[in-house]
Amino acid sequence: xxxxxxxxxxxxxxxxxxxxxxxxxxxxxxxxxxxxxxxxxxxxxxxxxxxxxxxxxxxxxxxxxxxxxxxxxxxxxxxxxxxxxxxxxxxxxxxxxxxxxxxxxxxxxxxxxxxxxxxxxxxxxxxxxxxxxxxxxxxxxxxxxxxxxxxxxxxxxxxxxxxxxxxxxxxxxxxxxxxxxxxxxxxxxxxxxxxxxxxxxxxxxxxxxxxxxxxxxxxxxxxxxxxxxxxxxxxxxxxxxxxxxxxxxxxxxxxxxxxxxxxxxxxxxxxxxxxxxxxxxxxxxxxxxxxxxxxxxxxxxxxxxxxxxxxxxxxxxxxxxxxxxxxxxxxxxxxxxxxxxxxxxxxxxxxxxxxxxxxxxxxxxxxxxxxxxxxxxxxxxxxxxxxxxxxxxxxxxxxxxxxxxxxxxxxxxxxxxxxxxxxxxxxxxxxx
Numbered sequence: 281x282x283x284x285x286x287x288x289x290x291x292x293x294x295x296x297x298x299x300x301x302x303x304x305x306x307x308x309x310x311x312x313x314x315x316x317x318x319x320x321x322x323x324x325x326x327x328x329x330x331x332x333x334x335x336x337x338x339x340x341x342x343x344x345x346x347x348x349x350x351x352x353x354x355x356x357x358x359x360x361x362x363x364x365x366x367x368x369x370x371x372x373x374x375x376x377x378x379x380x381x382x383x384x385x386x387x388x389x390x391x392x393x394x395x396x397x398x399x400x401x402x403x404x405x406x407x408x409x410x411x412x413x414x415x416x417x418x419x420x421x422x423x424x425x426x427x428x429x430x431x432x433x434x435x436x437x438x439x440x441x442x443x444x445x446x447x448x449x450x451x452x453x454x455x456x457x458x459x460x461x462x463x464x465x466x467x468x469x470x471x472x473x474x475x476x477x478x479x480x481x482x483x484x485x486x487x488x489x490x491x492x493x494x495x496x497x498x499x500x501x502x503x504x505x506x507x508x509x510x511x512x513x514x515x516x517x518x519x520x521x522x523x524x525x526x527x528x529x530x531x532x533x534x535x536x537x538x539x540x541x542x543x544x545x546x547x548x549x550x551x552x553x554x555x556x557x558x559x560x561x562x563x564x565x566x567x568x569x570x571x572x573x574x575x576x577x578x579x580x581x582x583x584x585x586x587x588x589x590x591x592x593x594x595x596x597x598x599x600x601x602x603x604x605x606x607x608x609x610x611x612x613x614x615x616x617x618x619x620x621x622x623x624x625x626x627x628x629x630x631x632x633x634x635x636x637x638x639x640x641x642x643x644x645x646x647x648x649x650x651x652x653x654x655x656x657x658x659x660x661x662x663x664x665x666x667x668x669x670x671x672x673x674x675x676x677x678x679x680x681x682x683x684x685x686x687x688x689x690x691x692x693x694x695x696x697x698x699x700x701x702x703x704x705x706x707x708x709x710x711x712x
Contacts (some may be wrong), residue, residue, distance in 0.1 A: 291304040303446040320381040340426040378592055379533050379544045380625070382442040382585030387433045389582045391420035405429045406475050412578070421448070424460070431582065433693070437464055437562040439538045440587045444621025448529040449493055449577040455659035458571035459492030459501070464534070464541075479570040484510045485560035489543055493525050500524040504543070504551050508558035522546055535587065550611070591622070592629045596636065599709040601626075604703045606664065611648070613659035615667060623664065626707065627672035637710040639680045640664050646686045664705065680710065 326475035334560075394400045394411045400422065403409075407427020411420050422429075447460070458479070467473035476483040490503040499519045506514040522545040523530040533544040541556035542549055567582075569577050594601040606623065607616040615623070630636060642657030642664075661681045669676050691698045 303691050311425040318345060319676070321385070331601075378549070379442075379535060379542070379547055380587065380592075381444065381516075381533070381583075382440075382587035384586040385583065386436070386438075386441070386586060387431065387582065387584040388579065389431060389433065391422060394420070396420070401433050403429060404432060404471075404474065418445075419580055420447075421580040424567060424569045424577045424579065426570055426573070427568070428478055429476050429569075430470075430564055432470075434565050434584055435470075435563055437536065437565070437584075438470050438586050439536065441536050441583045441584060442587050443536075443565065443582075444535045445532055445582040446529070446580045447491070447523070447532055448578045449525075450578075452575055453493055453525050453528075455494045455498065456572070457492075457494065457575055458569075459490050459503075460577045461488055461490045461568040462532070462534075463488050463568065464536070464557075465564050465566055466562050467564045474564060474566045477566045480569050484508075485558060485562070487541055487553075487556050487562075489532075491523055492528075492534070493523055493528060495519070500527075500566050502543075502545075502550055504553060504556075506553065506556050508560070514556070516555060518550075520545065520550055522548060522550070525624065537587070556712065588622070588625070594636070595626075595707055595709055596633060597710075601707045602704055604701060604704050608660055609661075611656065613656065613663045615663055623667055624671070627668045627674065628673050630668065630674045630678070635712070637678045637680070637712060639682055639683055639706075639707055639708040641682045641706040641708065641709055643688060643702060643704045643706070644686050645702045646693040647699070650686055654683050654685030654687070656683070657685045661705065 294334040341501050345655040385665055389400075389402070391400060391411045396413065397410050399405070399409050400411060403422070405427055407425045407429070409423050409425055409429065412423050413420055461477075461479070463482075463486050464473075465483055466479055467483065473483060477486060477488075482488070484507065486507050488502075488503075488505040488507075490505075492501040492503075495501040497519060499521055500523045501517065502520050502523075504514065505512060521527065530545050531547070533547070535542040535544070536557065539557045541551065541553045544553035567577075567579065591601050591603070603622060606619040608614060608619075609616065630638070640661040642659075642661035644653040644657050646653070648656075648666075658681060665676065665679045665681055667680065668674050686702070688692075689698075690702050690704070691700045693699050693702060
């Protein structure tokens with residue numbers, strides 16, 4: 281009986297050993313298969329990643345895009361340590377929206393008096409165009425084809441003036457499309473000289489602003505050129521994102537201050553050229569367009585206006601502003617109401633620039649005694665200080681009052697015109 285039990289035990293042990301061996305064999309085989317699958321997946325993922333990178337490179341014009349790595353967490357830096365990224369984020373650029381539209385309107389065209397579908401009778405062109413409206417507005421726009429366009433109503437570009445208009449494009453523009461050029465020019469024969477200012481030609485004297493909604497770098501582009509006596513003096517080009525195929529409606533503002541030209545797109549200054557204009561008689565504006573058939577630029581709400589003196593930039597940039605436009609009652613320090621506009625512009629400038637300190641210097645003509653004139657000029661300067669501090673958030677300590685009387689004339693007091701020029705107020709920036 282014991283022999284039979286021993287035999288059965290040996291048999292059972294054999295079966296168990298054989299089963300374990302088979303199990304281990306199967307386990308080893310499964311592990312090998314899993315390893316192969318893992319390697320295969322890694323190869324597939326790597327291949328897909330490389331393929332994706334190649335496709336990204338092709339689709340992005342040959343520029344390889346960098347991808348963020350996942351899986352590893354970067355250690356955050358202590359708050360008192362400044363990385364390059366943090367430094368860049370903390371840097372801020374301060375810039376005022378300093379465009380001030382002229383108040384005395386010389387030319388205004390909204391095309392309200394023109395029939396839809398007609399070319400305005402108050403414009404001239406060597407091409408064609410028509411007045412249109414868009415579905416989202418009742419505003420009227422002049423559709424420009426390929427050619428030159430000039431408004432007959434603009435016959436003078438004053439030394440201090442602003443010119444504004446709205447601009448947009450048709451929907452079929454792409455990166456092959458061309459731009460629109462605005463030319464501020466001097467013409468002799470208005471009937472034909474405007475046609476000289478085309479895409480590849482110019483007249484003798486003019487300033488050119490070109491706007492292109494898309495270039496080869498997939499953004500907008502703007503160009504400035506100046507011509508004086510048939511000589512190109514200035515030319516520059518740069519990208520901008522203010523007028524593009526996506527941002528396809530923009531308000532364009534130009535501000536001439538004697539030789540200087542400032543250009544703004546949606547109130548953001550994009551050009552500031554101090555020697556843009558020469559001595560020529562600038563008397564016309566010409567739009568020029570070129571490109572593919574069926575593409576159109578549209579302009580609307582054109583406005584040319586005489587601007588006041590460039591008070592803000594004279595004071596902040598040159599450090600001095602002189603005016604004869606602040607008037608007082610005779611022999612008194614009572615400011616006339618006609619002077620409030622000038623004072624309000626000055627007050628706003630000082631309010632926008634709280635770090636600026638100034639001297640207010642009063643001057644008189646030679647009528648009366650020198651002592652009385654000196655006292656009067658100081659009282660008038662003090663009256664200006666009181667007006668500015670009462671009407672604007674300007675601390676009195678930022679304004680130093682000085683009276684010069686008749687001691688520093690800028691011209692002869694022998695004539696009434698000379699006396700008027702000597703009766704002036706100077707605002708001088710104090711360097712802190």
